[in-house]
Amino acid sequence: MFRQISRAAVLCLAVQAALGAPLGAQEGPCSTAKTVEECFEEGYRSVSGTSVRVMAEKADSQVRTAVTSSVSDASTQGASLSNFLSPFLALVDSGELGDEGERIAIEVAAKVLDDLDKDTKLQVVFNEPEIFSPLRMRLADSMMTATLDRLERSVGDGDDLTVNLSWSPVNDRFGRSMEHHRPTLRQLFEPVVEGAFQSASLADKRLPTALLISLQQQCPDPQDSSALSFACLSAEQRGQVFQAGKALGEQNETIKRAVSDASLFQLGKLLNNQPQIIATASYRARDDIAGPDETFIKVTYEQGIVNLNSLRKACSGRADLLACYSAYVGNEQRGASIAAGNRIAFSLEYSDTADYSISFDPIAMDGSAFTFKQPGARSLMASLTYGRYLWVRGADSARVDLSLMFDQVDNESGSTSGPIAATMRQDRFLGSLTYTQKLNDKTGAVLGLTWANKPEFLGDVEEKLGARAGLTYKILGGGGS
Amino acid sequence: MAENRLISWFTVPDGSTQRIQVSGSDANFQATAIEVVEPGDSRPLDHDVLVAGTSQVLESPKSYSTMITVSFLGDQPTTITVAASVTKPDGTAFGAPREPHVVAGKVGDQDSALVLAATIKSEGGN
Numbered sequence: 001m002f003r004q005i006s007r008a009a010v011l012c013l014a015v016q017a018a019l020g021a022p023l024g025a026q027e028g029p030c031s032t033a034k035t036v037e038e039c040f041e042e043g044y045r046s047v048s049g050t051s052v053r054v055m056a057e058k059a060d061s062q063v064r065t066a067v068t069s070s071v072s073d074a075s076t077q078g079a080s081l082s083n084f085l086s087p088f089l090a091l092v093d094s095g096e097l098g099d100e101g102e103r104i105a106i107e108v109a110a111k112v113l114d115d116l117d118k119d120t121k122l123q124v125v126f127n128e129p130e131i132f133s134p135l136r137m138r139l140a141d142s143m144m145t146a147t148l149d150r151l152e153r154s155v156g157d158g159d160d161l162t163v164n165l166s167w168s169p170v171n172d173r174f175g176r177s178m179e180h181h182r183p184t185l186r187q188l189f190e191p192v193v194e195g196a197f198q199s200a201s202l203a204d205k206r207l208p209t210a211l212l213i214s215l216q217q218q219c220p221d222p223q224d225s226s227a228l229s230f231a232c233l234s235a236e237q238r239g240q241v242f243q244a245g246k247a248l249g250e251q252n253e254t255i256k257r258a259v260s261d262a263s264l265f266q267l268g269k270l271l272n273n274q275p276q277i278i279a280t281a282s283y284r285a286r287d288d289i290a291g292p293d294e295t296f297i298k299v300t301y302e303q304g305i306v307n308l309n310s311l312r313k314a315c316s317g318r319a320d321l322l323a324c325y326s327a328y329v330g331n332e333q334r335g336a337s338i339a340a341g342n343r344i345a346f347s348l349e350y351s352d353t354a355d356y357s358i359s360f361d362p363i364a365m366d367g368s369a370f371t372f373k374q375p376g377a378r379s380l381m382a383s384l385t386y387g388r389y390l391w392v393r394g395a396d397s398a399r400v401d402l403s404l405m406f407d408q409v410d411n412e413s414g415s416t417s418g419p420i421a422a423t424m425r426q427d428r429f430l431g432s433l434t435y436t437q438k439l440n441d442k443t444g445a446v447l448g449l450t451w452a453n454k455p456e457f458l459g460d461v462e463e464k465l466g467a468r469a470g471l472t473y474k475i476l477g478g479g480g481s
Numbered sequence: 482m483a484e485n486r487l488i489s490w491f492t493v494p495d496g497s498t499q500r501i502q503v504s505g506s507d508a509n510f511q512a513t514a515i516e517v518v519e520p521g522d523s524r525p526l527d528h529d530v531l532v533a534g535t536s537q538v539l540e541s542p543k544s545y546s547t548m549i550t551v552s553f554l555g556d557q558p559t560t561i562t563v564a565a566s567v568t569k570p571d572g573t574a575f576g577a578p579r580e581p582h583v584v585a586g587k588v589g590d591q592d593s594a595l596v597l598a599a600t601i602k603s604e605g606g607n
Contacts, residue, residue: 040487040595178508178554185511186527193513193550194525245487248548248593255550256591268509268554268588 030238032231039238043245047253119169127284129159132291135358138372147360147370151289159287166280173309174275181271181308187321192262196255262322263329269338270311270329273304292356292376302345306337340388341399349381378410395440405430407457429453436476444476485582488565489597495541496570499598501549502534504562509555509588516547539567541600550593553586560585565596 030039131139131151139148172180219232233241259265277300284294306329315324329335356374387401409426431451438444448471452458455467463471490499503512514526521543526535531549539545551561564581568574582594 036489037485037487044486044593178510182528186529189511189513189552190525190527193552194515197513197515197525197548248486248595251548252550252591252593255552255593259552259591260589264511264552265554265589268556271509271554272556 030242032238036241039241040245040248043242043247044249044252046242046246047249119167121164121166123164123166125162125164126157127160127162129155129157129287129290131155131289132286132356134374135289135291135372142370144370155287155289160284160290162282162284164280164282166278168276168278174277176271176274176276178271181267184308184312184321185267188262188264188267188325189259191322192258192264193255196251196258262326266329266338267308269304269341270306270308273307273338273341273343274309275301275303275307277301288358292354292374294354295352296350298347298349300345300347302343304337304341304343306334306342339392340390341392342388343386345383345385345387347381347383350379352376352378375411379408381405381407395438397438399436399438401432401434401436403430403432403434405432428457430457430459438476446472446474446476448472485580486594487597488563488579488582488594489599490567490576491599493539493541493567493575493598493600494569495539495600497539497575497598497600498536498568499539499545499565499596500534500536500568501531501547501563501565501596503531503549503551504564505532506560507555507557509553509557509559510561511552511554512549512561513552514547514549516545519544519546539598539600544597544599547596548593549596550591551584551586553590553592554588556588558585558587561592563594563596567598 030042034042131148136148139145139151169175170177170180178185279297279299281297282295284296286293311325311328314328315321318324329338353376355376356372358372360370383403383405385401385403387399390398390400407428407430409428411426429452432448434446434448436444436446449465449469450458450472451469453468458464458468458470460472462473465471493499501514503514512528512531514531515523516526516537517523526547526549537545549563553559553561560583562581562583565579566574567576584592586592
């Protein structure tokens with residue numbers, strides 16, 4: 001039905017143009033001061049819904065493109081996961097985002113040693129070496145300024161470096177690169193777009209030909225339409241150029257409707273719901289003066305409920321992929337899930353700070369040997385998050401994220417000068433419910449409820465609702481909370 | 482300012498080569514094209530061919546119309562560039578260098594461009 005209507009409309013336009021009907025001359029507003037190219041564009045834009053709006057976004061897009069990913073990103077594919085988890089992380093104050101920022105800030109130089117493969121990145125960061133802060137304070141407290149000065153002079157490049165290793169597989173099952181799904185896209189788009197092309201085939205062939213004949217027979221030595229003015233063409237012929245642009249605009253709208261009717265614009269959402277794994281490990285090696293060594297490992301898994309993997313599984317062995325796809329995304333429940341952006345995320349994080357111990361020759365005030373010790377710490381954190389949109393209206397949207405986090409911290413108790421004593425283990429549970437109201441691409445608000453099984457782990461909240469619960473609110477992009 | 486949605490060359494010498502390439506700031510788009518040769522046939526050009534770049538030797542007297550359409554699929558804006566050129570048989574460029582058609586869009590947007598090359602000589606032309 002749709003194609004019959006489209007064909008009839010385009011055929012009507014083609015016949016009018018081919019017969020030299022005066023419609024184009026009357027309708028075409030192109031003046032003789034314009035070039036053929038400008039008149040063609042005017043005709044194209046006369047069709048409602050064509051790309052006037054998207055041209056306005058060009059500058060914004062170019063800015064986005066120019067922004068390079070930070071050295072701490074596992075991959076650009078990680079961006080969507082970061083976007084998804086950031087409100088939760090901000091509220092439970094796990095410290096991850098802050099740590100990331102500080103690490104970048106203290107970088108002096110970073111050298112990517114090697115890209116082992118496309119999914120793996122290895123990096124060495126040379127941090128600016130400083131005396132271990134607790135040691136500095138202890139020396140200052142002990143009035144050992146000469147020793148402090150000597151240590152200040154002795155630290156040098158290479159005394160504090162971090163080795164980062166990240167792995168994020170990007171293939172047809174994991175990650176969010178469209179390139180790995182191009183055969184599927186081709187199978188889906190070809191019948192839709194080519195069908196739309198064919199329905200407009202007569203106009204495609206006749207309008208450019210009419211334009212060419214006019215231009216080449218009457219205009220002096222034309223080479224391209226960018227420099228060609230309309231002085232050599234009649235008003236009727238100017239109308240034909242306008243109509244040629246309009247025909248392309250109408251064809252564009254025909255294709256857009258066909259792609260939309262086949263739900264192919266949903267493919268981006270299915271891609272964005274693909275499972276994503278990001279694994280990172282880092283080891284910070286420091287000279288004794290600069291502090292204890294640190295190990296950090298984190299594995300994150302995230303996926304949406306309806307994705308390209310589930311589509312592939314549902315349509316396996318089906319010859320007509322387009323029909324299967326339409327039925328799959330047209331299902332009421334799946335359609336609702338896609339619209340809601342249902343997704344789950346799981347992360348596991350382990351960190352280990354080594355025991356710290358340093359001794360100096362008998363240079364203390366009383367002539368005794370100086371010893372400074374600090375017990376190490378280990379923590380294991382697991383989190384499970386579920387999130388979905390409540391509604392989306394253009395750039396305006398509201399989503400809710402529910403998270404549960406378990407954190408186990410082993411602190412080895414002991415004095416800073418005596419032997420390291422027994423380990424103290426602290427387990428805690430944190431739960432959070434986050435409501436994010438996005439008003440446009442740059443501004444929004446976050447409202448969160450946080451619960452902790454132990455009051456001391458509640459973290460920073462704006463309002464304390466009880467011993468173990470708190471309320472957090474932030475204005476995104478509006479300059480703070 | 483010219484929008485370059487129509488990229489065209491007229492009175493192109495026989496045996497010249499036309500090149501068309503579509504590129505994006507990211508991969509979140511699907512490009513499709515159809516090339517119509519008059520007199521002659523038409524052929525579809527799929528995404529991979531357009532992104533890799535396609536070339537066509539132009540015969541006289543014919544016209545070559547390539548209609549390129551791009552479906553935007555990403556939530557964030559993607560910038561698409563449609564670049565085309567014509568090289569004469571001796572390897573030198575035909576006509577002045579042409580600015581590419583550049584457009585940005587995001588999911589739900591559709592854009593089209595027309596690349597036109599004609600080897601038909603006008604009466605009394607070169």
